[in-house]
Amino acid sequence: MVFQDPRAHINPTRRVGAFLIEALVRNRGVGRKQALARAAEVLAEVGIDDPARRLRQYPHELSGGMLQRVMIASVLLAEPRLVLADEPTTALDVTIQAEVVGILDRLRRERGLGMVFITHDLDLALAVCGRVAVMYAGRIVEIREAEGLHQRAAHPYTLGLLGSRPSIDQRAERLHAVPGRPVSAFEAGPGCAFADRCAHVRPVCRESRPQLEPFQGGLVRCHRLAEITPEEAPV
Numbered sequence: 001m002v003f004q005d006p007r008a009h010i011n012p013t014r015r016v017g018a019f020l021i022e023a024l025v026r027n028r029g030v031g032r033k034q035a036l037a038r039a040a041e042v043l044a045e046v047g048i049d050d051p052a053r054r055l056r057q058y059p060h061e062l063s064g065g066m067l068q069r070v071m072i073a074s075v076l077l078a079e080p081r082l083v084l085a086d087e088p089t090t091a092l093d094v095t096i097q098a099e100v101v102g103i104l105d106r107l108r109r110e111r112g113l114g115m116v117f118i119t120h121d122l123d124l125a126l127a128v129c130g131r132v133a134v135m136y137a138g139r140i141v142e143i144r145e146a147e148g149l150h151q152r153a154a155h156p157y158t159l160g161l162l163g164s165r166p167s168i169d170q171r172a173e174r175l176h177a178v179p180g181r182p183v184s185a186f187e188a189g190p191g192c193a194f195a196d197r198c199a200h201v202r203p204v205c206r207e208s209r210p211q212l213e214p215f216q217g218g219l220v221r222c223h224r225l226a227e228i229t230p231e232e233a234p235v
């Protein structure tokens with residue numbers, strides 16, 4: 001798993017090398033020297049220069065972007081088949097974000113890894129992922145292929161998110177926003193969790209929870225799909 005903030009997950013009192021080889025030495029019985037050599041190889045693979053020196057450094061001596069690469073290297077040393085990347089670029093500035101996303105994407109292709117990429121940035125999700133699952137109040141409300149999501153999105157929340165993105169081509173007095181505030185999974189009532197914010201809400205929406213059902217090539221959780229057309233969007 002690649003965590004959001006590497007500084008919160010890499011022990012600041014131990015050298016980078018000790019952090020990287022711990023699991024190899026303790027859990028897999030790899031010799032320390034061999035484990036350090038492997039760690040240096042993987043650091044080079046994620047674009048860190050002079051890996052031998054980096055292994056001797058402490059986390060505070062590395063920038064945020066470099067530390068996130070160290071975290072990705074630690075994941076690769078475990079030789080996973082599936083990587084869970086939990087907002088891996090949120091704590092980084094935009095240029096470093098692009099580099100880290102590029103590294104994850106390259107590694108995914110080269111190593112044939114599966115990746116679940118969690119993000120609040122819809123454009124980033126569309127750029128990185130093959131399939132997008134939009135969640136609201138702890139539940140998936142829509143799943144679709146990333147390509148064509150703009151044209152095929154059907155759930156009012158997905159449509160609201162798409163409509164809230166600023167456009168570089170069009171001027172607007174105000175940015176569109178989905179009205180109201182997000183609710184947590186604990187606050188959601190027995191019906192649709194999005195009901196208080198949805199322009200299409202009807203009594204049935206508050207009475208029973210909609211299920212995730214096939215709709216136009218994807219899966220959508222909404223009682224009124226047949227009645228809501230994309231022209232009505234955004235909410």
Ligand code: SF4
Binds near residue numbers: 156157196221225
């Ligand atoms: S079930 Fe009702 S409230 Fe929920 S998204 Fe669909 S139309 Fe809106």
